Amino acid sequence: MSTSAASATGGERITMLKVLNPFHIWALGVGIVLVGEFMGWNFSVAKGGAYGSLIACWVIGLLYTCVAMIDSEVTSTVAAAGGQYTQAKHIIGPLMAFNVGLYLVMAYTMLEAADALVVGDLMKSGAEALGYAGLDTKPFVVLTIAFLAWLNYRGVFMTLTLNFVITLFAFFAILVLFLVTDPVHPGAVLKHSELLTDLPYGWIGVIASLQFGMWYYLGIEGTCQAAEEVRSAGRAIPLGTMGGMMTLLVAASLTWYICSGLMPWQYLGQAVTPLYDAASLIGNTKVQVLLFIGTMFSAIASANGCINDAARAWFSLGRDRYMPVWFGAIHPRYRTPYRSIIFLIPIAVSFAFTGLLDQVITFSILSGLLGYTFMSINMVKFRKKWPLNSIKRGYIHPFHPIPAITLFILCSAVYFATFLGYGASLLSIMAFYIVASLWFTFRRYQFVKRGDQFTMPWPRPKGY
Amino acid sequence: MNFWQVLSYAAWIVSGLLFLWMLADLVSVAKEYDEDFLMSSREGADELMDQ
Numbered sequence: 001m002s003t004s005a006a007s008a009t010g011g012e013r014i015t016m017l018k019v020l021n022p023f024h025i026w027a028l029g030v031g032i033v034l035v036g037e038f039m040g041w042n043f044s045v046a047k048g049g050a051y052g053s054l055i056a057c058w059v060i061g062l063l064y065t066c067v068a069m070i071d072s073e074v075t076s077t078v079a080a081a082g083g084q085y086t087q088a089k090h091i092i093g094p095l096m097a098f099n100v101g102l103y104l105v106m107a108y109t110m111l112e113a114a115d116a117l118v119v120g121d122l123m124k125s126g127a128e129a130l131g132y133a134g135l136d137t138k139p140f141v142v143l144t145i146a147f148l149a150w151l152n153y154r155g156v157f158m159t160l161t162l163n164f165v166i167t168l169f170a171f172f173a174i175l176v177l178f179l180v181t182d183p184v185h186p187g188a189v190l191k192h193s194e195l196l197t198d199l200p201y202g203w204i205g206v207i208a209s210l211q212f213g214m215w216y217y218l219g220i221e222g223t224c225q226a227a228e229e230v231r232s233a234g235r236a237i238p239l240g241t242m243g244g245m246m247t248l249l250v251a252a253s254l255t256w257y258i259c260s261g262l263m264p265w266q267y268l269g270q271a272v273t274p275l276y277d278a279a280s281l282i283g284n285t286k287v288q289v290l291l292f293i294g295t296m297f298s299a300i301a302s303a304n305g306c307i308n309d310a311a312r313a314w315f316s317l318g319r320d321r322y323m324p325v326w327f328g329a330i331h332p333r334y335r336t337p338y339r340s341i342i343f344l345i346p347i348a349v350s351f352a353f354t355g356l357l358d359q360v361i362t363f364s365i366l367s368g369l370l371g372y373t374f375m376s377i378n379m380v381k382f383r384k385k386w387p388l389n390s391i392k393r394g395y396i397h398p399f400h401p402i403p404a405i406t407l408f409i410l411c412s413a414v415y416f417a418t419f420l421g422y423g424a425s426l427l428s429i430m431a432f433y434i435v436a437s438l439w440f441t442f443r444r445y446q447f448v449k450r451g452d453q454f455t456m457p458w459p460r461p462k463g464y
Numbered sequence: 465m466n467f468w469q470v471l472s473y474a475a476w477i478v479s480g481l482l483f484l485w486m487l488a489d490l491v492s493v494a495k496e497y498d499e500d501f502l503m504s505s506r507e508g509a510d511e512l513m514d515q
Contacts, residue, residue, distance in 0.1 A: 149486070456507050
């Protein structure tokens with residue numbers, strides 16, 4: 001037995017390293033999301049036209065601003081990995097926590113698989129552009145997942161520092177593209193007056209577009225997973241999350257402005273890589289290469305952040321015995337949830353090998369949406385059980401309960417939008433989580449040590 | 465065998481090596497450290513809590 005092991009028996013506890021700052025939090029949140037500006041958001045154009053997509057961009061922007069504000073307040077008091085899972089555990093109870101934890105793992109693992117598929121497809125496109133058709137994407141999909149998992153295994157500081165660099169590069173690529181479209185001279189390059197039309201499918205089309213408006217921001221809530229590894233959760237989480245949300249609102253609006261001024265809505269609504277297509281239409285090779293690299297970097301940053309977040313959510317479930325406790329281990333040198341990282345690799349590869357990008361992403365979005373819905377309930381309960389001044393908060397979000405109510409209403413609208421386009425998927429995912437809840441209640445919860453799961457130094461809730 | 469085919473094989477090999485490295489490290493950590501120590505972490509406290 002080693003020295004460290006011997007000291008463990010003497011009462012020493014292992015902890016994750018507290019090395020992250022607000023820039024890492026920004027890189028985690030924006031890194032997961034930014035790929036959604038490079039592809040995916042434009043399917044909202046097919047549903048609601050260009051103006052419908054802009055409405056979706058800002059309405060869903062409001063939904064995620066509520067998410068960011070609520071997350072920032074609650075997480076500034078909960079310095080624990082697991083993010084929304086930990087919030088739900090402390091505020092509502094074990095069954096909701098289990099479900100939220102499962103949503104998080106599924107959402108991030110599926111998004112990671114989709115990102116790896118995108119990297120493989122980009123490699124294939126690059127090979128075709130250089131004269132080699134028919135490149136097999138599988139080795140590059142697996143390499144993306146394996147390399148990023150290895151990086152995550154070796155430590156969170158390097159992982160999120162890399163994410164900061166490549167996410168900043170991808171954001172910079174959008175800014176450069178915006179500047180080369182000569183935005184101060186409308187009509188010179190961007191032809192909004194010619195391309196923008198009325199709502200092609202009326203207001204029902206706008207509502208249907210809300211589901212794909214999620215792509216502009218899906219994943220920003222992932223910042224909370226780093227709460228146990230930041231130097232100060234009370235400062236870094238609110239700064240990184242709210243800063244990330246502002247960055248995304250700018251990036252989303254610029255993306256819509258550029259693309260809707262260069263492509264008719266009928267084409268834009270089914271494009272695979274709209275920002276890259278926009279760069280191609282401008283005819284500047286350097287910008288085209290910049291956008292190709294930006295698209296690649298955004299997909300890698302997203303997969304990287306997803307591995308980080310899925311592993312921490314799974315680790316937290318293991319630590320509380322909601323899943324086998326074996327997953328609750330921390331690496332003694334790298335201080336990462338290494339067993340969870342390794343366990344999720346074959347699952348992500350399996351999702352990726354299905355090749356069903358649409359279904360994988362839809363499952364991911366729906367899992368996220370279920371989590372947001374419960375967050376609105378969490379927030380109301382949190383303020384009731386622990387009123388202001390009962391717990392030291394690093395950030396207090398304004399206008400409570402308006403953001404929580406707004407979040408609930410907007411989530412309901414997105415459920416309706418999803419039902420219009422993916423009704424079968426919505427019902428099957430609901431069935432999946434109901435079955436999982438039954439398993440947890442009747443089989444798994446007997447193994448949970450009730451007292452061990454609540455170790456936060458919070459005061460007794462009001463009314464208990 | 466052209467450049468892209470070599471690159472594909474290289475991607476498979478590097479992926480395999482990375483995965484094997486992680487598995488080997490997982491096993492060596494299990495041998496070297498006590499299981500109770502590896503799973504001894506608890507939800508953290510922030511300095512905000514200590515004020």
